Amino acid sequence: MSILIEELKKEHSEILAKLEEVKELGILSKEGQDKLMSLEVSLLAHLGIEDDQLYPTLKKEAEHSNSIKDTLDLFEMDMENVSTIVQGFFEKYSEGFSGMDLDKLSEDYENLLTALTKRISNEEESLYEEYEALNRP
Template sequence: MSALIKELTAEHVEITMALNKAKQLGIQSPRGREALLAVKKGLLAHLEKEDRLLYPALNRAAQSNSSLKRTLDVFAADMDKVSASALAFFDKYADGGSGIEFAKEFGGLFATLSQRIRKEETILYKKFDEVS
């Protein structure tokens, strides 16, 4: 496993732990909102790192690999939806909100991010290691 993939995988763990911390603190508390903001910042930094270091190498390899190109197209379309959903969630709860509504929407966000993380680690990151 490459150093980049190890780093990105470790960031997935950090993001997941930070999400759980924000949930435990609750959206009504200032500490909970701070934790949620930290998750947003961490997630955006992670996505920026993938855009800067992961995807350029994969896109270069996909120029001569149609199967990889299709995989990247699927991942890109999925990421557009995941990112929009996550950012809308963070914006909605930046200043607090209903505990019940937050819990419900948090569950949806957590499931979506968890599924994306699992797909990245089992498919995309393996493809990166194969081509780099």
């Protein structure tokens, strides 16, 4: 496995662990909220690495491969949806969680958790495999 993919998978594990920790701590607890807000920084850094190192290689190969192009097109559409959910959550709750409708907050967090978990799984099963196949000696 390439160093890049190892690093990205490690970050995925850390992101998922933080999400689960937030759930265990409780989204209304100070600790849970702090952990969640630190997740935003981790997510942005992770996306930056993917944008700088993963996607350029795949996009270049997509110029010659309809299969990779189709895969990237699907992931781009999915990413727009995931980005909307993630950005919407962090914008909505950037000022904190006090006074919020608890049911709505729980629902929004579950949507965030589901979107990120699904995206991570899809990336590892599809995009990362494509990247690995391109970089085999």
